[in-house]
Amino acid sequence: MTVIIQKATANTPAPGVPFFTPEQSPxxxxxxPKDGVQIPTVFTPLQLRSLTLPNRFVVSPMCMYSADDGHLTDFHLVHIGQFALHGAGLTIVEATSVTPNGRITPEDSGIWSDSHIAPLKRIVDLVHSQGHKIGIQLGHAGRKASVLAPWFAKERGHSQIATPEQGGWEDNVWGASAIPFSPASPHPKEMTVEQIESFIQSFADAAVRAVKAGFDTIEIHGAHGYLLSSFLSPISNQRTDTYGGSFANRTRLLLSVIRAVRAVIPAAMPLLLRVSATEWMEHTGQPSWDVAQTLELARLLPDLGVDMLDVSSGGNNADQQIPSPITAPTYQIDIAGRIRDALRKDGKQQLLIGAVGMITSAELAKSIVQEDGTVEATPEKGHELVEVDGENGQKALADLVLMGRQFLREPEFVLRTAHQLGVEVQWPLQYQRGNWHRGQKI
Structure with a gap:
């Protein structure tokens, strides 16, 4: 009797990672693609220099206040890995300080030492094993540094100062000027020119470490009242030297950091920048950082090698007056749209725009990036499809959508959005038997 042995089909290992896991392709x-169904823009690929994202969903940097002397841990491996596993095209690691005194809390992520590279690379390898991309946000907390984790505060924005006994450094907090963020915040010291120059080099050194760790992209944190953001505002920056006063002087540090980072990272690596488009202080009648100045800054970015502007807002003053998210839930997204439209009219469409803030539904995520035309999906029997018909002449407000809290609520937000929009997408090989049935309400 002849025995026929059927050769088993072996799992193809994911390339370029130091452990076995099946290759996720795609x-x-x-x-x-499905015959007769047009895929919404949010599920179409996007190119950023050499980086190709399979969709437009980005996990926004989210501080976890859980690092060990700046080193990320197994917690971060699981926390970040879940987003790549569930389909996020790009995940950005939380604000990571380029100097020890640039952490918000003593438990913040850091990259001021070579010892930080290995735990970061472990996370990078996991995300790459899923076929996805990962970035890191580099920053410095400035005058908002040396506080305790927010769950120790009675109200967000009124965190308690971390004393030396609690691992803090309230006597070594830096600011553009010696102006505290709020009465409950540490009192910063105005940075000297020598400290500023050293800081720029620290940023460049951190970018080199990020490249060594294998990150696909770097985002510079110039928002939310942290160090670079505080230099932009005439409220928090009252210097009389070349780093204060005029628009050119107040943007000098940020532009110097951009140049320094661009000079040490590969030409093929995209560079991102997050800014607060306005600090919401117009009600004071005094000069403040606003959308007009953000647009002026944005026009400079393409020539400096910045590929995407991540448009946030606020965070630089405790007296800010932000629109109600109940009556104006898209207030921040609308600003991103204004900036994108103005840049395109100026012929600077190569600078992509990211929208962030209050993006909690499939329909909103779809509509933000949907360019001209009507998107249709084929409804299945019993399936409640989200309305996805675009308006004639609709213009996208952004090129990518960035979400933080919604991914905390729903790590599978990308897969859930696809199901609600009637778009068939790839699931992780190991999870395919858990896919929702066609027509299933979720």
């Missing part, structure tokens, strides 16, 4: 969250 990666989860990739739209699978």
């Amino acid at each position: 990666p989860s969250g990739t739209a699978l």
Whole structure:
């Protein structure tokens, strides 16, 4: 009797990672074409220099206040890995300080030492094993440094100062000027020119470490009242030297950091920048950082090698007056749209725009990036599809959508959005038997 042995089909290992896991090809969250169905823009690929994202969903940097002397841990491996596993095209690691005194809390992520590279690379390898991309946000907390984790505060924005006994450094907090963020915040020291020059070099050194760790992209944190953001505002920056006063002087540090980072990272690596488009202080009648100045800054960025502007707002003053998210939930997204439209009219469409803030539904995520035309999906029997018909002449407000809290609530937000929009997407190989049935309400 002849015995026929059927050769088993072996799992193809994911390339370029130091452990075995099946190759995800295509990666989860990739739209699978279906005859007669137009794929919404949010599920189409996006190119950033050499980086190709399978969709437009980005996990926004989210501080976890859980690092060990700046070193990320197994917690971060699981926390960040879940987003790549569930289809996020790009995940950005939380604000990571380029100097020890640039952490918000003693438990913040850091990259001021070579010892930080290995735990970061472990996370990078996991995300790459899923076929997805990962970035890191580099920053410095400035005058908002040396506080305790927010769950120790009675109200957000009124965190308690971390004393030396609690690992803090309230006597070594830096600011553009010696102006505290709020009465409950540490009193910063105005940075000297020598400290500023050293800081720029620290940023460049951190970018080199990020490249060594294998990150696909770097985002410079110039928002939310942290150090670079505080230099932009005439409220928090009252210097009389070349780093204060005029628009050119107040943007000098940020532009110097951009140049320093661009000079040490590969030409093929995209560079991102997050800014607060306005500090919401117009009600004071005094000069403040606003959308007009953000647009002026944005026009400079393409020539400096910045590829995407991540448009946030606020965070630089405790007296800010932000629109109600109940009556104006898209207040921040609308600003991103204004900036994008103005840049395109100026012929600077190569600078992509990211929108962030209050993006909690499939329909909103879709509409933000949907360019001209009508998107249709084929409803399945019993399936409550989200309305996705675009208006004639609709213009996208952004090129990518960045979400933080919604991914904390729903790590599978990308897969859930696809199901609600009627878009068939790839699931992780190991999870495919858990896919929702066609027509299933979720």
